[in-house]
Amino acid sequence: MILLTFNIVNIEAEAKNSLQISDEERLKVTEGNTKAILRILDIHDIKASFFVEISIAEKLQNLIKAISSKGHEIAFYNLNSDLQTIEEVKKNIQDILEKQVRGIRQKDFKLAQENLKLLEFNYVSNIDHADILFPFKRLKRDTEINEQDGLSIVPESISPYFQLPYNDFMFQILPMKYYKNMVFETLKNDDFVLIYLNSWQFTDFKKYPFDVPYYRSLFSGKKMEDKLEALLSWINENDMATSRMKDYIF
Template identity: 80%
Template sequence: MILLTFNIVNIEAGCKNGSEVSDSERLKISEENTRAILRILDIHDIKATFFIEISLVEKLQNLLKAISFQGHEIAFYNQNSQPDEIENTKKITQDFLEKQIKGIRQKDNKISSQILKLMEFSYISNIDNANILFPFKRLKRDTEIIEEDGLSIVPESISPYSQLPYNDFVFQILPMKYYQNMVFETLKNDDFVLIYLNSWQFTDFARYHFDVPFYRRLNSGKKMENKLDALLSWINEKEMATSRMKDYIF
């Protein structure tokens, strides 16, 4: 099973040559990038899970409604929110979507599973930092879903052969043919492959002069759209199964 997921987050990088991009412009970029992702998913009739950064949820209600209307799952991405903010945002979101938010993803700031269980989350999908050296730092990890305090803990996927993780950076830099082979070989060994990308990777950095490392500009913007399109075309061609996170876990 392929679990395709997207983190909807504003790009945090500063700008070059003293130029500035306002918070409202950054929000607009995130929305435009997400709608590009939605168009590609719709073309290939593949459903995914969107992890929305909690501080953006109320600002992107129309976008969230569009994501949900197309049959995708809405979940939360916690960057640095406190429990009371998460709980309040969860209630507001469930009210306007009329659907339960079951999943949450965390990276640097991790709230305990006991607290998240009290908020009635059902699963946690934690991720690690991804940079140019990250793929070579950890060569072994558990790739099975476990239960903790009544929650399902979903780990990042890693190729048992290349030992590369399926994070946003690896997708961005690897040639598509190599990435496809990695997915195919991993599914021979594991029950699922969890793939995640960030909305900011779809930014046109030639248009917006963000100060990002050269290796993060590679294959970004339209090239990232093309890579995603190629991956989904291959998935359908090979008749590989895909699922939203909540459907697969429960």
């Protein structure tokens, strides 16, 4: 099973040459990138899970409703919000969607699992910090979903043969032929492959003057769209199963 997920987050990088990019402009970039992702998913009729960052979720109500109306899952991505904020945003978004938000994803700032359970989340999908040296830091990890504190804990996937993680950076820099081989070989060994990408990776950095490292701007924007198109075409051509996170877990 392929679990395709997207983190909907504003790009945090500063602007080049002392320029200023407002929060509103950053939000518009995020909306545009997410709509590009939705268009590609629609073309290939594949459903995914969208982890919307807590601090911008209520500012993206129309986008969130559009994502949900197309059959995709809405979950949360917590960068640094406290429990009270998460509880309030969760209630508001659930009221808007008339659906329960089951999943949450964390990276550097992680809240206690028992507290997340009290907020009525059902699963946690934590991710590690990904940079150019990341593949050499951790080459082994548990790849099975397990239960802790009443929550399903979904680990990041790692290729058992290539020994590379399925994080956003690997998708961006690896040739698609190599990436497809990773997915194919991993599914021979594991029950699922969890893939995650960030909305900001679809930014056209020639159009928007964000100061990002060269290796992070490489193959971004339209090239990311093309790579996602290629992956989804390959998935459909080979009749490979995909699922939203909540459906697979429950």
